[in-house]
Amino acid sequence: xxxxxxxxxxxxxxxxxxxxxxxxxxxxxxxxxxxxxxxxxxxxxxxxxxxxxxxxxxxxxxxxxxxxxxxxxxxxxxxxxxxxxxxxxxxxxxxxxxxxxxxxxxxxxxxxxxxxxxxxxxxxxxxxxxxxxxxxxxxxxxxxxxxxxxxxxx
Amino acid sequence: xxxxxxxxxxxxxxxxxxxxxxxxxxxxxxxxxxxxxxxxxxxxxxxxxxxxxxxxxxxxxxxxxxxxxxxxxxxxxxxxxxxxxxxxxxxxxxxxxxxxxxxxx
Numbered sequence: 001x002x003x004x005x006x007x008x009x010x011x012x013x014x015x016x017x018x019x020x021x022x023x024x025x026x027x028x029x030x031x032x033x034x035x036x037x038x039x040x041x042x043x044x045x046x047x048x049x050x051x052x053x054x055x056x057x058x059x060x061x062x063x064x065x066x067x068x069x070x071x072x073x074x075x076x077x078x079x080x081x082x083x084x085x086x087x088x089x090x091x092x093x094x095x096x097x098x099x100x101x102x103x104x105x106x107x108x109x110x111x112x113x114x115x116x117x118x119x120x121x122x123x124x125x126x127x128x129x130x131x132x133x134x135x136x137x138x139x140x141x142x143x144x145x146x147x148x149x150x151x152x153x154x
Numbered sequence: 155x156x157x158x159x160x161x162x163x164x165x166x167x168x169x170x171x172x173x174x175x176x177x178x179x180x181x182x183x184x185x186x187x188x189x190x191x192x193x194x195x196x197x198x199x200x201x202x203x204x205x206x207x208x209x210x211x212x213x214x215x216x217x218x219x220x221x222x223x224x225x226x227x228x229x230x231x232x233x234x235x236x237x238x239x240x241x242x243x244x245x246x247x248x249x250x251x252x253x254x255x256x257x258x259x
Contacts, residue, residue: 031244033200041217077221096219100185104219113204113211114170118227122183122219 040103046095046130049103053093053132054139061086064131064142072123075148081118084133084140089115091134098127123148164230164239164257171233171257173204175241176225183218199224202243206230235259 040052050058063085072078084092092115093106099122107117115133123129126147133140159178164171177199184196196218204212204226212228230239235257242252 031201031203031242031250033244033246036200036215041215081227099219100183101217101219104217106215108213109211110213111206111209111211112230112232113206114229114231116229117212118174118225120221120225122221 037103037106040093040106041101043103044101046097046102046128049095049101050130050132050139050141052103053106054134054137056138058132058139058141061133061140061142064092064133064140066129066131066142066144068129068144068146070144070146072146072148075123075125077120078123079118079120080129082116082131084115084131084135086115086133086135086140089133089135092117093132093134094119094121095130095132096121096123096127097130099124160241160243160251160253162239162241162253162255164233164237164255166233166235166257166259167229170229170231171206171237171239172227173230173239174225174227175204175253176223177243177251178223179243179245181218181220181222181224197245197247199243199245202226202241204228205238205240205242206233207237233257 037052040049043049065083067081082092091106091108094104095102096104104121109115129144129146131142162175164173179199180197182194182197186194188194198218199216202214203210211230237257238254239257240254244250
């Protein structure tokens with residue numbers, strides 16, 4: 001916790017790194033939270049969250065692959081891997097319908113990165129996981145229904 | 155001096171570089187109660203950026219629904235051993251950190 005206090009709003013220039021894993025900390029323009037999608041992240045329904053991801057009709061797509069357990073063992077830490085095969089994918093968002101705030105994350109891709117991401121999310125209860133892909137200004141969606149045994153938003 | 159709370163690795167695969175990062179962070183939802191029954195305030199990473207040789211390859215926005223001690227993995231094409239890969243994050247309290255690594259074969 002002391003570490004966390006040291007980091008509050010301060011410089012990271014003194015951060016030491018794990019031997020063998022990471023190089024020295026470096027200077028980089030500070031990331032801002034000013035453009036964080038507050039309206040989307042504070043939406044309480046999936047439909048409302050998706051409205052804040054882009055405009056126009058959301059088209060169902062078979063070119064978005066979602067890898068997640070059908071029966072989730074640990075809702076607090078659920079691995080999800082998403083791949084988009086839609087040309088010119090710019091961003092993908094993970095939306096968990098039954099979470100209190102459905103929009104979990106948005107990942108923007110650029111400069112040679114594959115439209116692929118692997119991460120760990122919280123899934124509160126059984127329901128639908130949606131992935132919304134933004135490509136050429138259009139929204140595409142794929143869904144997966146999952147069941148939970150222990151929820152993850154306690 | 156404290157150790158970094160962020161770990162990152164970048165390994166060359168057949169035709170992409172596999173970048174994986176793990177951050178030690180509580181990612182509190184604001185709904186959890188502590189041992190005394192008090193609500194633990196919302197505390198989560200909001201922005202994450204990964205760069206390859208200084209160019210942004212991933213720019214992410216997160217909510218409190220990303221699991222505690224977040225993990226993120228991406229695949230970067232056109233990268234080679236020796237290239238620099240870095241990650242920076244900032245949370246809703248303004249805490250921030252950045253780390254850099256080198257692509258290994």
